[in-house]
Structure formats: C-alpha cells, structure tokens
Amino acid sequence: MSEHMATDQTGSALLAIDDVERIFGGERKLFGGRTPAVHAVQGLSLDVRRGETLGVVGESGCGKSTLARLVVGLDLPTSGSITFNGEDLAELARKDRNALARKVQYVFQDPVASLNPRKTIRTILEAPLRHLTDMNADARERRLNELLQAVNLAPEFLERYPHEFSGGQAQRIGIARALAAGPELIVLDEPVSALDVSVQAQVLNLLDKLKEEFGLTYIFISHDLSVVESVSDRVAVMYFGRMAELGPSRGIFRAPLHPYTDLLMRSAPAPGRHDLMSEDASAELPDPYDPPPGCAFAARCPNRTDKCVETRPAPDEATGSAPGHIAACHHPLTRA
Amino acid sequence: MSEAALNSQSRPKGKPARPGTATLLLNNTLATSGLIVLTLICLIALAAPVLPLPDPDVTAPANRLIPPFTAGHLLGTDDLGRDILSRLIWGTRVSLAVGLSATFIAALFGSLLGLVAGYAGGRTDALIMRGIDMVMAFPYILLALAIVAVLGAGLLNALYAIALVNIPFFARNIRGMTLGLSRREFVDAARLSGKSPPQILFLEILPNVMPVIVITMSTTVGWMILETAGLSFLGLGAQPPQADLGSILGQGRKVLFTSPHVSVIPGLMIFVLVMSINLFGDGVRDILDPRLRAGSLTRPVARTEVRRDNSAIPKPSARGGVLDVRQMRTEFQVGSSVYKAVGGVDLNLKQGECLGIVGESGSGKSVTAMSIMGLVPTPPGRIAGGAAYLDGEDLFAASDRRVRDLRGGSVAYVFQDPLSTLHPLFTIGEQLKEAITAHQPLSNTQATEKAVELLSLVRMPNARKRLGAYPHELSGGMRQRVCIAMALANDAKVLIADEPTTALDVTVQSQILTLMNGLRRERNSAILFITHDFGVVSALCDRVAVMYAGRIVETGRTEDVLNHPKHPYTAKLIECVPVLGEPERRLDAIEGRPPVVDKLPEGCAFADRCPFVQADCRRGEIDLEMSSPERGVRCLHPLNEEAPA
CATH class of the missing domain: 1.10.3720.10 (MetI-like)
Structure with a gap:
C-alpha cells in the first residue's frame, strides 16, 4: 500500500507515515489463546509537508487520537514506519525521547486536564525549557516572557495555578508549552472542541498567527468539519482506523469522493440550516473485534454493492480532479 | 511579586468566601476536641523529662500497690511500688x-x-x-x-x-x-x-x-x-x-483482681x-x-430551596402556554458571596413548540433548566424569586410530593452525557420499566410492552432484544435514545433537553435531532432545548432565547434572530461559528470573558466586551424591550433596527 503514496511524495515531506498499524490487545493469555485485538489504526499511509496544516477528521473511535499519539511518540506503531525528516521516529523515541520532543509537540484536547493541578504555570512552562533545551536561567526567563506574549497572556499569570484559568486561557498555556522548545511540528488533538464558540475563534486565530510567526507545521485533529475546513490546507478523513479520503481541503469540501465524507458534511449543523441529513438508526460502526472483510463503511453506504462488502478498496481506489485527492471507495461520488 | 500578583489578581474573585482548611476543621467539633486532647497528651509526654516526676523504673517494695489519689502518688503504685503516673507519662x-x-x-x-x-x-x-x-x-x-x-x-x-x-x-x-x-x-x-x-x-x-x-x-x-x-x-x-502503655497494661494483668487500677489506668490512656x-x-x-x-x-435535599418574597410572586403571563416561567431568579450562596446564576428569566412554551436557549458556558442556561423542577442542589443553590407555571400551577409553591410526581411525568429531562445518566448496573429494560411504573400502575408484562414500544418509538433497532442490554453495551447515540425514551415514558408535556447532542458525533447528532423533531410533531410535546450551538438551534428550534450572564439578552423566532440579530452579543456569537463551505470567512472572536455573576456590573453585562458600547450602557437597569410578542432585545443601541422584526 505504500508505493502509490511514495509516487507523489515531494521532497518537502516533513513527516511520512508509511503503512502504519497499531493493534491494542492481542497479547498471549496465561492459559493459552490471545486476548481480543482491536486495530485502532490500520494500513495508514500519509505524509505531512513542511509548513502545511493537515486536518484529520473522523468520528470517535476512528483512530485519529491514536494517530496523534503515534506521531508524537507517546505510543509506538505495531508495524509500519513513521519517519520525521528522514529519521525513523520509533527509533528516535527509543533512543532519545527528548530529541523527538524537541521536534514534535502536542496540544491536548482537555486544556485543564493537561496541566498538573499542583504546579504553577511557571513550573509547567519551564519544564520543556529545562529538560529539552540548554538555556540558562536568564534565557529561560526571557523565553517564558516571549511565550506568554506570543499566546497573549499577561506575565503575572506565571505564578498562578491551572484551576484559576478558564478553558481558553488554559489552552493558550498548553499551546505555549508546546511552543516552548521550538518544535517544527505540532499535533493539535481537538484543541478547540472543549471550548465555547467565542473562545474557539480566539484560539484558532492565535494558532494561525503562531504558525506564520514560527514557521510551524500543524496536524490538526478534530471531529468538527467546519473548523477543519477553516484551518487546513489538506484534509484526511478517517473511518474505522483507515483513511477514507485524503486531499486538498478545498477539493474535498467542494467535491467529496467518499460517501462517508459526504455524510459528515451533510450532518453538520450550521446556523440557518434546517435540512439535516440523517441516516437510519441502525447505522452503526462495525464491531472492532470482528472487522468486515470489505469496506468498513459499506453497511451505512447508500451506494453499496457486493464488491464493497467483499473487497476492501485501496486507499487510492478513486482519484479526484485536484492533484493528490484520493479516496478509498469503489463507487466514488462524482459531481459536476 | 508572586504573592502580590496572586492576591490582587485572583483572590478578589470571591475566593476568600470559601472556608479555609483550618476553619473547616474547627467547625468539626469532634475533630477539634480530638485535636485538643491529642495536643495535651503530646505536650505532657514531651515535657516528661522536665516534669517533677519520680523515676518510673525505681522499685520500692514497701510502697507496692498503693491505691490512686494517695499523697505523693496521684495514680497509686504498681506491684513493684513504681509510681503509675510517672510510668504512664513515660510509657x-x-x-x-x-x-x-x-x-x-x-x-x-x-x-x-x-x-x-x-x-x-x-x-x-x-x-x-x-x-x-x-x-x-x-x-x-x-x-x-x-x-x-x-x-x-x-x-x-x-x-x-x-x-x-x-x-x-x-x-x-x-x-x-x-x-x-x-x-x-x-x-x-x-x-x-x-x-x-x-x-x-x-x-x-x-x-x-x-x-x-x-x-x-x-x-x-x-x-x-x-x-x-x-x-x-x-x-x-x-x-x-x-515500658510502653501495652507492657504496663500487661504487667498489671497479674494483679487485675486485687488492684484493678494498675491495668485500668494504662487501658484508659490507650483508649x-x-x-x-x-x-x-x-x-x-x-x-x-x-x-x-x-x-x-452536606445532607442532600430532594428539592431546591425556594426563598422568595411571597408578596411579589409574578402572575402567569397573558400568553399562557404549557410552561410559563416568570422572572425566575436562582442564586448560589458560597461563603459570603452570592452568585446570581439566573437573574430574572422569562420563558414561555406552547404545546408542540421548541424553544432553544443558547449561550456560552456559565451563562446560566443549565441552571435555568434545572431550577424549573427544583433540581439545583441546595445548599448552595436556592430559588430567590419568580415563578414557574406548568399549566397554570406554580411549581415553586407545589408540595414535594407533587413535584416528585411531575418530575419524569409531565416534565422530563434529557441530559448531556447519557453514560452518566443511566445506571451502569441495571439493564436499560429495567431502567425504562422503573421510569414507567414510577408514574403508572402497570404490571410487569404491561411495563415491558410499554418499554418495547418506547424503544421502537425512538427508532432503536431490535427493541425487544435490547431491553436486556446494559448501558455500556450501547453506543453513545443508542444510549441517548434510551434516555429520550425514558423521558417520553409518561407522555411528558414538557421535555427539557440540556445539551443532549453535545457529547455525540455529528452523524449521530443529526440522527438524534431528527428523532426529537419527529417526536415533537407526533406527540405535540413542548421542548426546551439548551445548547451552545447555533447550528443545532436552526435545525430544531422554532424560537430562541440568547442568555448572557444569567439573563435573556435577545429572544425571537429562530430565523429572525439568526438573520437579523439585534443584540451585539448575539451578532458576535453567530459570527464566530465556523460554517462549512466558507473557509475564507475570517473567524471573528469575542475578546474578553463574561463577567462573574457575583459581581455584575451596573447596566449592560456585555458592555465591557461590546464594540458599540456607549456611556449610557453602563447605567441603570436595561429592560428586555419587546418589539412584538415574540421578539425582544435587552439593548439600548440594538443593531439591524431597520430590518423587519
């Protein structure tokens, strides 16, 4: 599955995910047999180009958070490889965790839970500077002030504890912490979904500004299509641990190839929209312990044929008009 | 700098009102008395070397087994003539x-x-x-x-x-x-x-x-x-x-019957x-x-305390309707500060109507919903004024028994997180049947039939088989369907749904919204729908009320409010929702944060964040000005005035 991805890999790929698989469970039991295994991520190939924002969309359980943890090295793939700037990430994580943490950082979904309740903001923000860089105390102090300024927080916040902050402020601190050691890639795992819409917009604008200022690359994970559309250059739609569709943001949202993308788009409520598309109640995710042999979406798909049930489509089974727009579908939607 | 910043910046936010650790301990009489006795014992034990005590180990056979309260030996002596008081303290x-x-x-x-x-x-x-x-x-x-x-x-x-x-x-x-x-x-x-x-x-x-x-x-x-x-x-x-207390006790055992004080005194000390x-x-x-x-x-109370001025209970509004909330105020008393979570809210719901309450977190929308049936925990909450009429009956004046009958009967709730609302140890069938039989005298078989009927009503596939399922065996969407089925069990007149789709995926959300919309039409029940999402509001609600800092700042028909918002807050709130298909639209954020509701500013609560603020916005009460029976705005300088109301 990896070859076809390699063809359109340009020299500017910062992160390359090649046929990655992550299985949970499946260990041998004490008295024979194996514990049931769940494939959280399967056959995933994808690359992230330097300076872009790659949006990853999908519903809960589609493996997008597992993907995020794999990219930052909090978890290691069961098979397949992830290379960052030509270096094998799993190797790097094993050899020198901190070298990886200097390059790739993570922003958590729940901003308050990601801050230790018993530490001041200063201690929290200083940790990456202390452990990942060799700055002296003066340089750290300067960097702390720079960071706070970058995320629009007043310097007196440094001495406070996390519970004194609102969700939006806590998320700014989380972003500042990710920025601290000067990473090249930041994985944003649902960074705004715990926030109110008004605050959400503030944080999204901030992320935009920081990306330009520091020349960052983002992987932006979210279940909210409209948010992803507004921030992403390219979008990957995931379903049941696999890639359903990948392509430039505009191409995907103008003319989705995969019926699942289409379903997602038409389910999203928007102000002034009354006609929500809704499927039958029986539409459920397949059993993760017993994945279907064919397309995982077949059971919910309006265009399903026998072929869909029997054979699994390759990730680039269908291609769209825009370059690099691919979908894992036997019967892609075609639109004028 | 740190202390000063901490004190001047964060403490004023009502922090000293919360009792500190020492205060809490002193409030506990038993613990305090324990502490006093313990301190006393420790002090005496520590001071043992400087106290005028005889040597605890010097034996004096002539003085053996002297009873307590004898001169020179306050607690008497043991079988070797050693002073018990001294031995006790050293022990x-x-x-x-x-x-x-x-x-x-x-x-x-x-x-x-x-x-x-x-x-x-x-x-x-x-x-x-x-x-x-x-x-x-x-x-x-x-x-x-x-x-x-x-x-x-x-x-x-x-x-x-x-x-x-x-x-x-x-x-x-x-x-x-x-x-x-x-x-x-x-x-x-x-x-x-x-x-x-x-x-x-x-x-x-x-x-x-x-x-x-x-x-x-x-x-x-x-x-x-x-x-x-x-x-x-x-x-x-x-x-x-x-010697320690145990060995003193052990030695006293030998003379337990002749001189009980030798063992009783160390025993008491241990106790x-x-x-x-x-x-x-x-x-x-x-x-x-x-x-x-x-x-x-604190002891849980079955119902929110009502402490209102009985001479000033507002009458039901002229518009009637199933649910008529008038000037409702709910407060939380934490220490010495009072948080006015809901500050005079009017709501009106007709049969078959769906009213959406929209606002940011902390705007008081959930407290509004919980107050109606007295579900706000007391302490610290209390209803401080106003009335809620269900078909003309004042819910705040009803007896506890009556409120219990109405809860889950005429007024039913659906909450945000179905996993925490359903009991994990009972099957959904049992829970549904309980909801039914709590209000209707049905036999077990009848209740089962009714439960199956309810599950089919919420389009649960394989309803009869699913009765035996436990909540964790169902997906989030299916669990929420069960919660809705429970809410419908007793033909509720009013369904209060507090962010029922926020925890769900978009595709599941659209299923639930479609379901609720269908049920509303079929059953003609009124829905009070609380959400922070304008998209969800447009999909379901006929009318919408926007809340800010515990008050309704704008209300009207959904299309009117969405297309021609009059309050700057509503306008801003709509603007910052990202819309699919419009990626170029620059998200317009509302700067600043909502005010804390224990120290509301005079005048408009939104003034500090409002781009159109003028001097008169910060003075006096601003009323919810109704331009038509359905349309109203609490703003002195509303937007879109030329637009049709």
Missing part, C-alpha cells in the same frame, strides 16, 4: 514515638512501592503487588510474631514488625491512585516536556497523591499504637525496665489516646478528601 511517650515512627516507615515504603507499581504497570506492578498480597495473606499478629521471633523481642523489632505489616495498606491505596493519575493527560504532557520517568513520578504524580498519603497516615497512627500495645502486652515489645487520634484523623480526612469536601458531607 505514653514511648507508645507515641513507636506509633508515629512505624506510621512514617510504613508510609514511606508503602507509598514508594505503590507509586512504582502504579506507574510502571505491567510486570513490575504484578511482581510488587503479588508480594504485597502475600504479606496481606498472613494474619498480622502472626507475621509480627514471626518477625519478632526471628529478630528477638524488643521495642525496635516490634516497630519494624508493625511497620512491615502496614506497608500493604499504603501500597494498595497509593497504587490505585497512581494508576489513575499516570494515565492522565498532564503526565503525557510532562513526558513530552522531556521529563524522565523518575521526575514524572516524584515531581508530577507524588504531589497529587500526597493528600491521600496524609489521609492514610492520619487514620493509621491510632491503629499502629494499638498494635504496638498489643505486642508489648504479649511481652514481645518493650522489655523491662523500658483516650487512640480515640483522640482517630477523631482528629477522621476530621483531617473529611477536609482533605476532595470527594467529601465537594459537598457529600
């Missing part, structure tokens, strides 16, 4: 020292083992915990006896034995705690900040388990003293001439000492344990 000293050091040793090693086991997990965890299990499997006295037998009798060896016996207690408690904490996000974050495992364990996790260690210690000291006394009583602890430690320890636990501190210590 208490020893017992306290042994008990405390045993506790510290057990806490140190136990916590260390627990921390390592919980954090490392896997094989290390299994190895450590099985070792701990083995220690626990021996009767403690047998284990202590074995240790003393190997090391020889003596106070120090008894101390080791007791400490060892108590290590599992700490290890198990701390391991459980660590296990939970090491899967938390801040631990991942520390890992990504470059901290090594020991640094994470001792700098990130340890501070968070410290309260638990302290709690466990405070509750075990007493037990340790008892155990030491027990071993000494058996002659395995303190060896003569050194008083351990009792005071336990009372104090319980007090400390109640204060440090966040679960207990959060309010489980």
